[in-house]
Amino acid sequence: xxxxxxxxxxxxxxxxxxxxxxxxxxxxxxxxxxxxxxxxxxxxxxxxxxxxxxxxxxxxxxxxxxxxxxxxxxxxxxxxxxxxxxxxxxxxxxxxxxxxxxxxxxxxxxxxxxxxxxxxxxxxxxxxxxxxxxxxxxxxxxxxxxxxxxxxxxxxxxxxxxxxxxxxxxxxxxxxxxxxxxxxxxxxxxxxxxxxxxxxxxxxxxxxxxxxxxxxxxxxxx
Amino acid sequence: xxxxxxxxxxxxxxxxxxxxxxxxxxxxxxxxxxxxxxxxxxxxxxxxxxxxxxxxxxxxxxxxxxxxxxxxxxxxxxxxxxxxxxxxxxxxxxxxxxxxxxxxxxxxxxxxxxxxxxxxxxxxxxxxxxxxxxxxxxxxxxxxxxxxxxxxxxxxxxxxxxxxxxxxxxxxxxxxxxxxxxxxxxxxxxxxxxxxxxxxxxxxxxxxxxxxxxxxxxxxxxxxxxxxxxxxxxxxxxxxxxxxxxxxxxxxxxxxxxxxxxxxxxxxxxxxxxxxxxxxxxxxxxxxxxxxxxxxxxxxxxxxxxxxx
Numbered sequence: 460x461x462x463x464x465x466x467x468x469x470x471x472x473x474x475x476x477x478x479x480x481x482x483x484x485x486x487x488x489x490x491x492x493x494x495x496x497x498x499x500x501x502x503x504x505x506x507x508x509x510x511x512x513x514x515x516x517x518x519x520x521x522x523x524x525x526x527x528x529x530x531x532x533x534x535x536x537x538x539x540x541x542x543x544x545x546x547x548x549x550x551x552x553x554x555x556x557x558x559x560x561x562x563x564x565x566x567x568x569x570x571x572x573x574x575x576x577x578x579x580x581x582x583x584x585x586x587x588x589x590x591x592x593x594x595x596x597x598x599x600x601x602x603x604x605x606x607x608x609x610x611x612x613x614x615x616x617x618x619x620x621x622x623x624x625x626x627x628x629x630x631x632x633x634x635x636x637x638x639x640x641x642x643x644x645x646x647x648x649x650x651x652x653x654x655x656x657x658x659x660x661x662x663x664x665x666x667x668x669x670x671x672x673x674x675x676x677x678x679x680x681x
Numbered sequence: 682x683x684x685x686x687x688x689x690x691x692x693x694x695x696x697x698x699x700x701x702x703x704x705x706x707x708x709x710x711x712x713x714x715x716x717x718x719x720x721x722x723x724x725x726x727x728x729x730x731x732x733x734x735x736x737x738x739x740x741x742x743x744x745x746x747x748x749x750x751x752x753x754x755x756x757x758x759x760x761x762x763x764x765x766x767x768x769x770x771x772x773x774x775x776x777x778x779x780x781x782x783x784x785x786x787x788x789x790x791x792x793x794x795x796x797x798x799x800x801x802x803x804x805x806x807x808x809x810x811x812x813x814x815x816x817x818x819x820x821x822x823x824x825x826x827x828x829x830x831x832x833x834x835x836x837x838x839x840x841x842x843x844x845x846x847x848x849x850x851x852x853x854x855x856x857x858x859x860x861x862x863x864x865x866x867x868x869x870x871x872x873x874x875x876x877x878x879x880x881x882x883x884x885x886x887x888x889x890x891x892x893x894x895x896x897x898x899x900x901x902x903x904x905x906x907x908x909x910x911x912x913x914x915x916x917x918x919x920x921x922x923x924x925x926x927x928x929x930x931x932x933x934x935x936x937x938x939x940x941x942x943x944x945x946x947x948x949x950x951x952x953x954x955x956x957x958x959x960x961x962x963x964x965x966x967x968x969x970x971x972x973x974x975x976x977x978x979x980x981x982x983x984x985x986x987x988x989x990x
Contacts, residue, residue, distance in 0.1 A: 540942060554720075554736055561848075562754035563941020565747055572744065577736055579743040581708075582750040593692045593713035594743065596720055609945055621716050639949035 474523055477530030478551025484508045490521055492550035495574040498543050511669045514544040515605045515631030518669035524662055524677055527627040528552070532600030535621050537585040537614065538607070540564045542571030542578075548603060549578035556595045560584045560606075585614050588621070598623040607636045612653035615678075619657045622680050628658055634672040643672040650674070657681055688726045691719050692742070698728055704742035709750060759846050759869040762839065766860040769835035776801075776828035783821050787811065790818070801825035849933035849944050853951060854908060861904050862930065873938035880934075881905065881927035905930070910955045915962035925954045 475481070475490075482491045484501045490509040501508045511517040519526060530551045539545040539557035541564040549555040549572070557572065558581045559565050565582050572578040583591045585606050599621050606614055611632050622628065632650050634643035651660060658678035666673040688694040690713040696703045720732045729735035780798045787794040787804070790813045794800065803809040804822035811818055836857065843856035847869055850859040865883045866872035872880070882889050884904030891897035902911055902923035914922040929951045936944050 561941045561943060562751045565751050569744060569747055569751070576740050579739055580747040581743060582747045588716075589712050589714040592716045593690055593711045594708055594719070594739070595716055597716040597718050607943060607945065620714075635946040635949075639946045640953045 474525050475520060476526070476528040476551050479509070479520065479530070479547075480506070482506055482508075490517060492547045494546065494550035497546045497571040498541070509547045510543075514547065515666060515670060515673060515675065516544050516603055516629060517547065518666045518673075519629060519631070519664075519675040519677075521669065522664055522666065522675070524664055524675055526601075526629055526677055527679075528601060528629075533596065533598075534601045534603060535595055535599045535618065536603045537618060538605040539568050539580070540605075541567035544603070544605065545578065546571040546575065549575040552601075553577060554596070555579065556581060556591070556599070558583050558585050558591060558595075586610070586617065588617050592620070595621055597621060599626060601627045601629060603629045605631045605633075607633055609637055611636065612650045615654060616657045619680055624680055626680065627661075628676070628678040628680075630654075630676040630678065631666065631670070632674040632676060634674070643674075647674045651676070654678060688722050688728070690715070690717065691722055693719070693723050693726075693728045693738075696728075698738055701741055701745055704738065705746035705749060708742055708746040754845060759863050762842055762846050762860050763864045763868065765835050765839050765842070766857070766864045769832055769839060772828050772832035772835060776825055776832060779821065779825045779828065783818070783825055786821070787818055790815070798825055798829040802829065847934065847937040848941075849937050849947060850930060852945075853933045853947055854905070854930055858904065858907055862934070865904060869934065869938050872934045875931065875934075877924070877927040877931035880931050881923050902927075910951065914955070914959050918958050918962055921958045921961075922955055925958060926951065929954075 479490060479492055481488050482503060483489075484491070484503055489501075490511065491503070491506040492509055493505045494507060496502050496507045498513070500510060509517045509520075511521040516526075528551075531553045534548055534552045534555045536545045536548060536555060536557045539559040540561075542557065545555060545557045545568070549557075554577045555575075556579050557568060559568055560583065562582065565580065568580050572580050579594070581591050581594060585604070586608070597620075600623055602615070602618055602622050604611070604615055604618070608614065611630070615628055615630055619628075632647060634641070634646040637646045637650065647663075651663065654660060654676070657680065659681050660676060660678045662675075662677040664675050666675050692707045692711055693704065694707075696707050698704075720735045723729050723735045724731055729738060776798055780796070780801050783801055783804075784794055784796040787800070791809075791811055795803065801822040804811065804819055805826035839860045840856045843860045844851040847859055847863065850862070850872075853859075854862065862880065862883060863869050863872055866875055866880075875883075882900045882903045885900040885902065888897060888900035892899045901920040905911055905923060905926055908926055910926045911919055911922050929947055933944070933947055936942065936947075
């Protein structure tokens with residue numbers, strides 16, 4: 460399988476992957492992908508707006524982080540929830556494996572996935588990769604992680620086995636899931652320190668103003 | 682499935698590509714720690730003609746697997762839980778009542794007669810002989826022991842099932858208290874629609890109506906009294922603790938009913954708040970006989986719930 464060298468591919472618009480564009484909706488410029496609408500977002504022809512307030516990855520792109528995504532890559536998405544973000548990912552990426560642990564949101568995920576032939580829903584626990592290692596292919600180009608659980612760094616380390624050596628981990632760390640009582644900065648330091656066991660951190664940025672107490676991280680396997 | 686097959690470990694190993702159900706079952710049940718290049722292996726083994734076809738089959742199979750898992754989880758509904766917790770209470774109450782009768786009766790023939798369900802078990806298991814040929818006492822003991830076993834099994838069921846039905850509520854309140862709240866409200870949806878002030882006094886209806894009729898103080902807490910956050914707090918501050926706890930429980934019930942996602946931060950927020958409240962009465966707060974264990978099995982809340990303030 461061809462492995463796109465992520466960083467060098469020419470982008471359509473700044474650092475945005477092919478298939479994601481900044482377009483105008485009702486007079487404001489917003490991120491957008493092409494696909495069936497999922498959550499009542501504004502549309503313009505085939506394009507639908509990607510709300511960075513509802514999506515950590517959307518916020519990372521809106522904040523111009525170097526995600527290394529170029530479009531068409533294989534993706535393992537951990538914490539797909541109702542499919543808001545993962546539907547946009549499936550719009551511009553290749554095969555997209557969407558792991559979600561809770562049955563209720565998975566029902567919505569199934570709906571978002573229905574018109575997307577390369578979005579594979581998996582009801583599984585991201586902390587237990589052995590429960591989906593027989594389905595998700597090896598050497599995926601990107602792991603997107605947005606799980607609200609303690610031990611977010613450990614989840615990323617556990618799932619490193621799926622990631623290509625040149626792949627990218629795009630992680631949104633939620634400070635309040637680790638410890639509500641602690642200062643987010645301290646939580647982020649700990650998460651980053653643990654991540655260093657398996658990843659080289661390329662970029663980190665707080666996701667304000669879109670998401671409070673969240674840190675966006677771009678990393679590659681060590 | 683043979684280990685030597687090049688596809689060993691893949692979900693499609695040994696699965697007929699046309700058998701959607703078999704594929705979905707394999708996706709749900711198989712395990713494999715190390716991922717491999719499944720699309721290539723599947724094409725190589727003849728499972729699919731090309732990668733495109735493999736992904737088409739995978740899409741159908743994963744969708745079917747997720748649909749089945751979702752509908753299974755949703756059948757694990759709150760109605761079952763409500764019946765189970767009520768049956769558990771009935772069994773426990775009846776077992777205790779009969780055990781009391783038994784102890785009184787057995788006391789007339791056995792000077793060392795013990796009390797409670799434990800004593801009934803001793804008699805039923807034959808660990809203790811009665812100095813009489815009368816089978817009637819032994820038979821009653823068996824009945825009590827069986828009822829006690831039923832109650833234990835129902836409790837296990839409740840402890841196992843509640844986290845599936847209401848994960849956030851169960852982790853915040855403990856599975857048994859969570860199930861009781863759902864039962865008192867008449868279902869998870871009803872509980873999710875109740876204001877936190879109502880949840881605070883669920884189970885203290887007698888005290889509440891006495892208060893509303895004007896001849897009693899307002900109850901500070903209902904069944905949530907059994908939670909450590911309330912019971913472990915100094916009596917002067919229990920109203921505040923109960924209010925804080927009820928607030929978080931209301932949020933947990935709503936999240937469980939409307940979204941189903943886990944919100945682990947609720948626990949931390951509650952602990953934080955309770956610590957602040959308990960600090961008002963100065964460090965060591967728990968002055969009465971709390972048991973720091975499960976704290977979920979005390980039905981005697983009504984009277985105490987409405988005593989002061």
